[in-house]
Amino acid sequence: MTKVHALKIPKIKNMQEFADVSGISRPTVSKYFNDPSSVRASTREKIEKALEAYDYRPNIYAINQNRALTKNVGIVVPFLADPFFVEIARQIEQRCIDAGFRPTLFSSHGEPHLEVEILDMLRSFKPAGVLLAPLGRASNREAIERFCADVPTVLFDSNLEGIGAAFVGSDNFSFISQTVEYLCRTGEPPCFFEMATPANPNANKRRTAYLDTMNRLGLEPLVLKIDGEGWAFEEIGRQGTFRILDEGGFPTNTILCSNDRLAIGLLSACYERGLRVGRGGGCAFRVASNDDHPFSRFTCPSLTTAAHDYEAVSTRSVQILSDLVRAGGHFPERTEELFPARLVLRESA
């Protein structure tokens, strides 16, 4: 666009020059860019007319240098290679833009030192606020706590007790109770398949929910813990399944996985061993899971799972962050908000 008019118009270097050509004083122009509705309608028209003709954009560095609070928002997810986090990040990103913020996405890539580095860098960004999905168990709690003391932060997906101004996530009990009840209603009660040392605190909540639900139903719970560290859940689920199969097989014909990525690994291992999964006659067992991972509809068989309410979590997270920023960065007390799951029935159970 610039190029097209290049012959006609002189280049605008700064706000002063733009103010000159639009016939308004520079500070008024500055006000306009901070909030167009803060200047008189007639003034706004003049500026917008000039804007069409001259295509000027304020220097973001000069803006942010002087403004006490920027409109930057940092979005930090623990592991971007997991499409679940991409999806939730995408929605949060869009809602931040709608709310007038300038979001930037970061991934800790599963590494605690990267998480700390990102928060460290985020400090110098002077963000209005940060939406943080922490690594969880591996997180440097102290570092995150210090960060949250300095920067208004809303945690999402994974809760760190007492840290951040608020937490928005999914109700793990809702996930598990729905899947367990469905499985019990339609067949044998499930055993619970999870990592022995899960990266994510949601995993612990899910185990507890499984135990509670089974007890409530008067059934004997059975937890299978598999080895493995880190964020390569699929591979961990796969190797764990091989080991279980080699050591005598699963104790029930119904398996509830802590999360979809473990289930993906489990399904691949079952397939490789020629074990058919599903509700049908020739099936060795049923498998259900939690998260509604974007790929869970393409597994073999497609995965019955409890779906996050992506929209509610992302919408509410950004809304709370907006409130937090408006409130000056502090809430009278920390809040936690959880959204229920929606059971998605597919072929695996």
Place this chain on the structure above:
Amino acid sequence: MTKVHALKIPKIKNMQEFADVSGISRPTVSKYFNDPSSVRASTREKIEKALEAYDYRPNIYAINQNRALTKNVGIVVPFLADPFFVEIARQIEQRCIDAGFRPTLFSSHGEPHLEVEILDMLRSFKPAGVLLAPLGRASNREAIERFCADVPTVLFDSNLEGIGAAFVGSDNFSFISQTVEYLCRTGEPPCFFEMATPANPNANKRRTAYLDTMNRLGLEPLVLKIDGEGWAFEEIGRQGTFRILDEGGFPTNTILCSNDRLAIGLLSACYERGLRVGRGGGCAFRVASNDDHPFSRFTCPSLTTAAHDYEAVSTRSVQILSDLVRAGGHFPERTEELFPARLVLRESA
């Protein structure tokens, strides 16, 4: 860290104050932060000693406002929900940091208007350079061309002829020739399974490579084009497979997919229809593909595919961008560099 010493040390507000406490003039301190080796060793020691005691960090906005060229680098990928792009982005990110840049990741999320918006925003970032994997066919060529005229840009993954200072990607011919030759050597020649209107220009190169390779081998090529728009390749591959199966089935017992994500959809459709895929006896057909998508080892069966040289592409992209920046943003002529594939044999073919 700041908090720990809070009682002992006064807070450093700006470079002047830091210069005062370290006994050096502010401009010299400025030089140090731009390049520590540009000040005398004795001066450097003084600064670094003060740095330990006072934990001061220059204001990035003030820095970037005055510096003609920032150290920012934009990394733009077309679709972050595809773990392939996450992986390549992660590696590029790390290499940018190693090269002294400050990378920021953006995703066009498959939408051309977002791609343009990102480039627009990137302008005001005054980046030293940009690494761009364009959407491809859907890209606004004109907008990207204008951007590349103003900002030093290296294209990667998807080439847009003549645009950008350089292109670094994978050699699609190497991918296809290896998979085709392997399939022909070990069984029936493959038909080629692809989208009728692929989003990505690599798809066209792959089709051409398939046709060439089959001709070279004296075999009759056979291209199956399936409908579908956008970036939901798995779903497109799945539905396309259902249609083909409903309309009489595949014409050969060997299928080469243009990319892994289509193959994932194809495999899920085959599974649902009870068609076994693989080399073994009871298998309806063999399926091979291209990309070595991070999930291709977890498909059922695991996917035989041609792998990108992630490391070579990311390393070379960043290296060329470094050169480009050093050269002042322009090369005497545009270069294209392609890296060969590595065949990964798994269970599907």
Place this chain on the structure above:
DNA sequence: TATAAAATTTTACGCGCGTAAAATCTTGAA
């Protein structure tokens, strides 16, 4: 029409740092 109150604009100043040019210090050879 006059005038006080409210809304808006302008004046005036500073933010934190980069950088050219001037001043100073090192270094090494005479």
Place this chain on the structure above:
DNA sequence: TTCAAGATTTTACGCGCGTAAAATTTTATA
């Protein structure tokens, strides 16, 4: 020891914009 060339540091200025306070205009009321 001296002194010039080279290396380093300091002086001096400006970048582009935010923002409090002052000045002005608009609006509402009498």
